[in-house]
Amino acid sequence: MFTANAHSVSDTAISVHWHYTTEHAEGVETLTIEQRRSDGVGRVTSASPSPATSDGVCLFGDLDANVEYVYAVSATLTDGSSVSATATATTMPHPTSPSRPRPSVKAPFGLQVVDWYNLRATLTWKNGEGYGKVLVRVGDGTGVDSQIELDGSPTQYTTGRLTSGRMCRFAVKGGVDRSALSHNWDYSDWTSIDQLAPPGPSPDRIPSLGFAGLDAYWIDARATVGTAGALPGKGWGRALPITPADAASSRSDIAAVTRGSQVDLFWTGSDGAIGSTWAEPAHLAGEWTRPFPITPPGAAAAGSALAVVNRSGGGQLDMFWIGPDGAVASTWANPDGTPWHTPFPITAPHAARPGSPVAVVERGGGQLDVFWIGPDGAIGSTWADPDGKPWRPPFPITPPGAARSNSPLAAVHRGGGQLDVFWIGPDGAIGSTWADPDGKPWRPPFPITPPGAARSNSPLAAVHRGGGQLDVFWIGPDGAIGSTWANPGSGWQPPFPVTPSAATRGDSSLVAFHRGGGQLDVFWIGPDGAAASTWANPGSGWQPPFPVSPPQTARPGSPLAVVTR
Missing domain, CATH: 2.60.40.10 (Immunoglobulins)
Structure with a gap:
């Protein structure tokens, strides 16, 4: 009702x-x-x-x-x-008793439009005095004005979406309660300006987030970060761009993370800065904000991997990448609106070999563990607690030569503090090691598949399904996505395909995650350049693959990122 x-x-x-x-x-x-x-x-x-x-x-x-x-x-x-x-x-009648003349309120001044994005205007102005409220009025030539009341004495406001090509009138006025009564306000005169709304995308071409769903991200041929989303019971929506063209560098990775219902997205620009945008359903109707850098130019090596984590689920984001000097670097931000902190290295230079992947996992209690591959082919690691102490000195968790030259890397927190790490060995087998929070060293590496399971440029994905069960995915020599799994009381099961042969493009990336309730979703790039997916519930087999975007959506070598909200 x-x-x-x-x-x-x-x-x-x-x-x-x-x-x-x-x-x-x-x-x-x-x-x-x-x-x-x-x-x-x-x-x-x-x-x-x-x-x-x-x-x-x-x-x-x-x-x-x-x-x-x-x-x-x-x-x-x-x-x-x-x-x-x-x-x-x-409204009540005017008071009949004699009253003093209303004192004048100084009007705002310097009103201007400082930005247009997705046909939303950002207004700024200077206040004539300290107000208790500010009224903002917006008209876009359609005969209907909108008015918003802002508490306090603000000096900026972003409008709703306006109509492309129409002459818009923007006006502000300040209110002061000189009598200290809650509803007896004196107002200034309106200060107004007129400005033509620029050309812009039609509303059905502006991507936005709903309050729940599944979202996939990739990079297209224009170096634009694109997305498609699926809402419960409604299937996948149309593929739409999030950023302007040329936002991402030619070899950029993508990382995405949720904090509550907000999604934060990251990539590397052509200037070597890490760029970001975010969307939240209750902010601007879920539209993505204008992209912005979180690091200075030149922070990331060309083609650097990206890894991000929401620490303890409290909204603090920690971002990791490889710098031009081969050091693993980081920056972080709290959910209090303060800017991203100055980037800093967590390892010495040359800790990571060129093209090394990066993986990060929260072990519990805010401890972060970061992994990469060193110049000698060993998996390196370091960690930090939320106690203010520096990152610990890096150390290897495998012997040299454990990972082949182009090996990917995946790390998972199985629960209870146990970490599992996966890579591809020189013989094409998926290798692994693990450690408990009992102070014992990392266990000797071991294969979880036969040799040759993964094709020469196979990506790798691992996920904790719940209850300690781990599922690992890769691409086999025939282009099918292969998988294996293990429960805490059993060994790794014989590998099996979850797609037909030739399901993947030759340079496909791979993402897997646990949606909840035991359901797993896997995503990749198909031979036609479409982002594709399959899924399985506990007790049911893997479903036939299906596209989640049109053909030729993802550029050659495009990364993938997927989040659920």
Whole structure:
């Protein structure tokens, strides 16, 4: 049930309250309130409270006294359906008792549009004095103005999506409560500017996140980072670009991570800086933010691998890569809005061989373990606790020559602090070693497949399905994706294919992850350049492969990243 009611709080303000109740799981994704006078005088204005909630209040100010206003409240739910309700209220008459002249409020000045992105304008201005609230009004020539009320004394606002090619009017005014009464505000005059909205993508070409789903990422032929998403029960959506063209370097990797419902995405630009963007369903309707660098130019070696982790699930992100000097480097950011910290090395120069992969895993309690391949073919590692101490001196966990020259690397936390690491040996077998948090050394390496299981340029993926079961995936000489698995009480099972032969392109990357409840999803690039997938539930076999993007979506050598929310 969706209800709305309105009541007057003064001669210039009306409060609108909405409430949505349901026995199901859906919630309110977006909300719009349209305001008009019942006598038809004046323009229709609208407000879009953010974040949208199932229960909330919006205050409309700067109204005419003793006038009835009508409020149409509409909400889009997370399941795609919509609900609406209407409420009316009449502002109070002007006070009949003598009152002092309202003191003037100095108007904002210097209003300008400092950025357009996805047809959203970012406005900045300077405040004439210290305000208690700021009203922002936006009109895009369609006959409907939107108005938002900002608490405090802000100096910046990003609008909703506007209409390409239309002349837009932006206006701001400041409010001061000089009487210290909660609803008796004095306002400045409006400060306004007009600006033409630039050409931009149509709304159906702007990718955005829903509140739950599965998202795949790749790099296309224009060096654009692209995505496709699947929502529960709705299948995979269309493939769309996230970044401008030429955002990623010719050999860029991709890394993606979730923190709550937010997704953070990373790549390396042509200048050697690591770039990023993020999206969150409650922010700008889930649209991706303008890309920005998290490191200076030249931080990453050409073709450097990227690895990122959400430390303890608390929102702190730690990013790792290989620098031009062969050192493993890092930076991090907390979820408090502060910038990414200055990059720093966690190893000496030349710790990693050229083209080395990087893997990171959180062992529990905030401890991070990082792995790479050294110049001698040994797997190297270092670790750090969240105790403020420096990263420990690097050490090998395998003998030299354990990994072949182009070996990938995968690391998994099995639970209870046990770590398992996987690579491809010189004979094409998948190798492994593991360590418990008991202080004992890493165990001697051992193969989990026969020699020749992996083709010469095979990628590698490993995932913990739950209960200690590990599943490992690679690409065989026939182009099929191979797999094996092990439970804590049993050895590694004989390898088997999860796809037909020739399912993968010759340079395909590979991603596997546990969606929850034991379901595994695997992704790769097919011979036609489409991102493809298969999946399996406990007790059922692997499903026939299917594409999740059109042909020729992924450029040659494109990486892949997949997250679930």
